[in-house]
Amino acid sequence: MTSSKTIVLRSSDGATFEVDEAVALHSLMIKHRIETGGADSTTIDVPEVTGNTLSKVIEYCKKHVEAPNSDDLKSFDTDFVKVDQAVLCHLAKASYYMNIKGLLDLSSKTIADMFKGKTVEQIRETFHIKNDFTPEEEEELRKENSWNLFV
Amino acid sequence: MEWDSSSSSSDLSGDDDGGVGFLLNDGGPLPFPVDTLLQPAPCGFVVTDALEPDNPIIYVNSVFEIITGYRAEEVLGRNCRFLQCRGPYAKRRHPLVDSTVVSEIRRCLEDGIEFKGELLNFTKDGTPLMNRLRMTPIYGDDEVITHIIGIQFFTEVNLDLGPLTGSTAKVTVKSSDPFRSSLLSCRLTPDGTRNSSIGLSGILQLTDEVISLKILSRLTPRDIASVGSVCRRFYEVAKNEDLWRMVCQNAWGSETTRVLETVPGAKRLGWGRLARELTTLEAAAWRKLPVGGEVEPSRCNFSACAVGNRVVLFGGEGVNMQPMNDTFVLDLNSSKPEWQHVKVSSPPPGRWGHTLSCVNGSNLVVFGGCGTQGLLNDVFLLDLDAKHPTWREISGLAPPLPRSWHSSCTLDGTKLIVSGGCADSGVLLSDTFLLDLSMEKPIWREIPVTWTPPSRLGHTLSVYGGRKILMFGGLAKSGPLRFRSSDVFTMDLSEDEPCWRSVTGSGMPGAGNPGGKAPPPRLDHVAVSLPGGRILVFGGSVAGLHSASQLYILDPTEEKPTWRMLNLPGLPPRFAWGHSTCVVGGTRAIVLGGQTGEEWMLSELHELSLASSVI
Numbered sequence: 001m002t003s004s005k006t007i008v009l010r011s012s013d014g015a016t017f018e019v020d021e022a023v024a025l026h027s028l029m030i031k032h033r034i035e036t037g038g039a040d041s042t043t044i045d046v047p048e049v050t051g052n053t054l055s056k057v058i059e060y061c062k063k064h065v066e067a068p069n070s071d072d073l074k075s076f077d078t079d080f081v082k083v084d085q086a087v088l089c090h091l092a093k094a095s096y097y098m099n100i101k102g103l104l105d106l107s108s109k110t111i112a113d114m115f116k117g118k119t120v121e122q123i124r125e126t127f128h129i130k131n132d133f134t135p136e137e138e139e140e141l142r143k144e145n146s147w148n149l150f151v
Numbered sequence: 152m153e154w155d156s157s158s159s160s161s162d163l164s165g166d167d168d169g170g171v172g173f174l175l176n177d178g179g180p181l182p183f184p185v186d187t188l189l190q191p192a193p194c195g196f197v198v199t200d201a202l203e204p205d206n207p208i209i210y211v212n213s214v215f216e217i218i219t220g221y222r223a224e225e226v227l228g229r230n231c232r233f234l235q236c237r238g239p240y241a242k243r244r245h246p247l248v249d250s251t252v253v254s255e256i257r258r259c260l261e262d263g264i265e266f267k268g269e270l271l272n273f274t275k276d277g278t279p280l281m282n283r284l285r286m287t288p289i290y291g292d293d294e295v296i297t298h299i300i301g302i303q304f305f306t307e308v309n310l311d312l313g314p315l316t317g318s319t320a321k322v323t324v325k326s327s328d329p330f331r332s333s334l335l336s337c338r339l340t341p342d343g344t345r346n347s348s349i350g351l352s353g354i355l356q357l358t359d360e361v362i363s364l365k366i367l368s369r370l371t372p373r374d375i376a377s378v379g380s381v382c383r384r385f386y387e388v389a390k391n392e393d394l395w396r397m398v399c400q401n402a403w404g405s406e407t408t409r410v411l412e413t414v415p416g417a418k419r420l421g422w423g424r425l426a427r428e429l430t431t432l433e434a435a436a437w438r439k440l441p442v443g444g445e446v447e448p449s450r451c452n453f454s455a456c457a458v459g460n461r462v463v464l465f466g467g468e469g470v471n472m473q474p475m476n477d478t479f480v481l482d483l484n485s486s487k488p489e490w491q492h493v494k495v496s497s498p499p500p501g502r503w504g505h506t507l508s509c510v511n512g513s514n515l516v517v518f519g520g521c522g523t524q525g526l527l528n529d530v531f532l533l534d535l536d537a538k539h540p541t542w543r544e545i546s547g548l549a550p551p552l553p554r555s556w557h558s559s560c561t562l563d564g565t566k567l568i569v570s571g572g573c574a575d576s577g578v579l580l581s582d583t584f585l586l587d588l589s590m591e592k593p594i595w596r597e598i599p600v601t602w603t604p605p606s607r608l609g610h611t612l613s614v615y616g617g618r619k620i621l622m623f624g625g626l627a628k629s630g631p632l633r634f635r636s637s638d639v640f641t642m643d644l645s646e647d648e649p650c651w652r653s654v655t656g657s658g659m660p661g662a663g664n665p666g667g668k669a670p671p672p673r674l675d676h677v678a679v680s681l682p683g684g685r686i687l688v689f690g691g692s693v694a695g696l697h698s699a700s701q702l703y704i705l706d707p708t709e710e711k712p713t714w715r716m717l718n719l720p721g722l723p724p725r726f727a728w729g730h731s732t733c734v735v736g737g738t739r740a741i742v743l744g745g746q747t748g749e750e751w752m753l754s755e756l757h758e759l760s761l762a763s764s765v766i
Contacts, residue, residue: 013238013277047309048278089353096361110363112508115370120380128352129382141386142229143378 007034009058010044013101016043016049017058027059028099048097053090061115082111085127095109172653195219195303197231201288201296205230206260210297218305221277232303234282247271247279247310256286263288264294271308279310281286329339340511355384363388368397372426372683396421402426403447403682406564411682411737413459420763428762429682429738437721440741440756444490446479449753454507455743456515457733458535460484462741463515464731468500474501474522478533478540483735490753493729496541500524504555506697510588514535516545516567519554526575530567530586547595551584554703558625562618562644565589570622573608574676579628581606598661600650604640605629609674609692614685618645621654621707623688626674635672635694639664641707654707656755665686667713678734679740684708687740689723700724701761724757738762 007024009017024044025116033044048053063076070076081088088107095103116127126130133141195215199206207228211615216222219234226233235244235253244253248271259266265287272282283304291297354362367375367388367398375398377388388394399422400408411425420428428434446464453467453475462481469475478493505520505527514534520527530545557572557580565584581603585596610625620642627636640663641653653663670676676691676699685706693699700723706717724742731743 003620010441019489041715045309047307083587086353092365093353096358096365103366104361108361109369111364112369114372115366115378117155117374118377120377123377123381128259131381132242132383133380133386138380141380145380147376147427148433 004040010043010045010052010063011049011051011054012047013051016140017053017054019058019062020065023058023061023065026065026100027057030098030102032099045097048091049094053087053094054061056087057094057098057100059104064102077106085111085114157159179384193306195282195301197301199231199301201299206299215303218274218280219272231423237273237279238277239275245271245273255697256284259286260299264343272303272305277316279308280305281308343721355382359388362370362666363391364397367394368401370398371402372398372430376427377534390670392422392425395426398422399426399682407737408671409681413736425738425762432719433760434762434763435761436667437716437719437723438758438760439722440488440758442481442488442490442756444479444481446490448475450475450503451744452503453731453744454505454517454520455731455733456507457735457741458509458513458515460736460758461535462733462735462743463507463509463535464743465515465517466499466505466506466520468503474503474520476501480535483739483741493535493540493716495533498538498542499529499544500527502527502555504573506557506559506569508559508561510561510565510567514588516588517542517623518559518567518569519551519557519572521555521688526573528553528557533586545586545593547586547593550595551597552580554580558610558612558622560612560620562612562614562620563612564676567617568612568620568644570612571607571610572627579606579608579626579633581628585644598642598644598649602651604638604651605636607636607674610636611676611678611688613678613680613686615680615686616708619643621678622651622685624673624676624679624691634740635671635674635692637664637672639705639707654705654712665712665714668699668716669714670703671695673699677740677742677760679732679734682737687717687759690742723759738764 007016007021008031009019009024009030011017021034025034030044030046037044049057050137060080063073067073071130081091088111092104092107092111095101095107115123118126123129131138162441186379195218196210196212197208197215198210200209207230208226211221211223212225221233221239224442225239231310232244232253235248237245244250252268252270256266256267256270267285267517270284272280274280283306285302287300287302288296288417289298312382340355340625354366359367362385367378370378372395375389375395377446378385379384394700396408400412403411408582448469450469451469453464457463459482462483463756464481467475467479472552472587476498478495479490480493481488481490485616487740488733499517500522502517502520502522506518508516508518510516510532513534515533515535517531517533530547530548530550531542532545533540533542535650551569552574554572554574557569559567559569561567562585567586567588569586571580583598583600583603586593587596604622605627607625607627610627613621613623616732622638622640624636624638626633627638641654643653654665655663657663670688671693673691673693676693677689679687681687681704685704688703688705689701690699702717702719702723704717705712732740733743734740741762742757742759743753
């Protein structure tokens with residue numbers, strides 16, 4: 001029984017994850033690090049990403065590398081992004097940094113869906129964004145950005 | 152560890168205007184705008200109350216919040232030492248924090264003197280940072296220290312935070328430019344005001360690139376308008392013209408966007424403004440368009456279509472019902488547009504009641520119609536931009552039945568769709584055929600369906616949503632009789648087995664058509680596709696006494712498609728049937744012809760301009 005090579009990924013808060021090299025290579029950033037790294041390319045630091053997020057990223061990579069043609073890949077993806085908006089944004093940030101296109105597209109699309117058809121206030125509520133405009137600016141914006149049909 | 156001010160590494164005092172002086176005022180309340188006087192590179196700024204026990208924080212600036220990840224609300228009232236603990240739940244100072252520096256800080260505070268040094272700190276999510284710190288006591292009256300001001304320069308640290316057994320921790324300070332680091336990917340709002348929900352709001356921690364290209368680009372123009380009003384950061388991101396272009400392209404399709412781009416530079420509104428105007432139609436208006444030249448001999452029942460900013464006209468019925476076969480072009484790019492006869496080789500046989508469509512960039516395709524020998528089903532193609540434009544026949548296998556007064560449209564700019572019309576002996580048709588003109592040898596293909604709407608002539612086919620077609624109106628068969636129709640049917644050609652559906656999706660009798668103020672039934676009317684999928688209808692031979700020049704609009708992509716009346720400034724064409732219309736440059740619907748009794752008007756066109764033009 002041959003054991004494939006494993007890589008250790010280390011998050012910003014020191015959590016370590018041992019993964020198959022093939023899974024780790026799903027991240028083009030890690031692939032690049034390994035290819036250009038020196039002798040010590042068995043442990044890769046991922047200081048942009050916390051342990052919680054990295055664990056989820058690895059879960060995504062595992063599924064997509066180990067069973068890319070499985071029938072339930074689509075439902076896996078759908079369930080994978082049924083998370084809080086903060087977690088989604090961390091996933092987007094991590095997949096951007098780690099250059100994992102599939103996960104970046106998946107998380108971005110899900111975040112985009114959370115904007116659709118919402119009013120300004122609803123967007124602020126969903127993403128916990130504070131209104132940092134002055135009342136005068138708000139009035140100007142209201143005129144500029146309220147698109148009324150056939151007025 | 153003493154701060155050595157003569158060391159070669161950069162230090163804070165070299166950058167400001169020399170010491171504490173800039174912080175002093177007349178002894179009154181602390182000047183909070185002070186942080187805007189600091190040097191250009193952003194740094195954290197903290198003020199503590201020295202009169203309270205243990206120096207609680209009373210103010211932090213937005214840089215502090217962004218970099219440490221702690222919001223003001225979370226840290227006010229606490230002593231700064233929490234930054235030496237790793238993460239929000241740790242109770243003790245992290246072992247890698249240099250305790251001699253901590254002692255030095257305490258000593259300086261006790262002695263009432265300034266501290267300068269470097270100390271390891273941690274963000275809320277545990278990322279290590281090197282804090283180049285300067286703490287300055289502020290004296291009130293009676294030589295009593297009232298406040299301490301802390302200025303922090305944070306830099307990334309490459310720290311081995313692995314297992315504690317045995318290994319020596321290595322601490323290296325990376326490049327001295329703290330804000331190039333991708334760690335600090337959050338940008339400050341233009342005037343430094345804070346968006347204080349940083350701790351909870353994940354989305355603002357994403358880079359502009361991700362927000363813009365990956366998230367916002369998927370939204371409709373209308374949603375982007377809302378996004379721009381949410382907060383300062385989004386306002387800046389949503390102003391970007393490249394983002395708007397992507398949004399327009401995603402909303403309207405690349406074909407439409409390409410056409411919009413070819414409008415001469417001087418008249419370009421900018422994608423943001425264009426998106427707004429094409430959505431709200433706030434600048435839409437009718438105007439008269441006088442043109443020069445002549446289409447001689449005069450005729451009716453010709454067909455016209457747009458090629459970029461040019462209008463092309465072919466054939467028609469001349470005096471004595473003679474079918475014509477000449478080609479005319481009107482260049483609307485010119486400052487004085489005028490009709491010009493195009494010298495072409497081998498024109499098709501003359502005809503009227505045919506269709507003319509634009510495919511493959513600057514090519515024109517003619518199909519069907521009635522010629523001298525009866526109904527036709529031939530296909531002719533002309534490259535308008537060729538050096539010597541020549542009509543050539545496309546002999547396709549198994550062509551549709553010869554017909555006139557059918558309707559056609561083009562899909563993807565390469566495929567001709569033909570539907571319905573009137574065949575020999577006056578039989579009305581209801582079939583749908585497709586001819587892919589991107590192929591070397593195009594072949595006609597009938598689209599097989601289990602059910603078709605009642606057969607008809609004089610109806611319109613409009614393309615929307617990329618590969619969907621919408622059929623409206625016409626003179627439709629109903630048993631042995633024929634009636635003008637105002638029915639709407641759609642078909643999605645991206646499906647494996649496309650089928651005709653009522654636009655509302657309902658199969659119930661009477662529920663298939665949109666609600667709202669529907670146009671009275673008609674044939675020979677004009678239908679214009681707007682970017683984004685809406686359809687404009689006007690004119691035609693209308694049943695009863697209704698005015699034909701009322702404009703109607705329908706959005707088939709809505710959940711409950713509803714007809715609405717559209718009242719625009721300017722005068723629509725008075726006589727409104729037998730028109731031909733085409734859309735030039737994506738935003739101008741040019742209406743040609745229209746019977747005024749004897750004459751067919753071709754010297755004064757009407758234009759429905761959908762967006763402002765910067766002329």
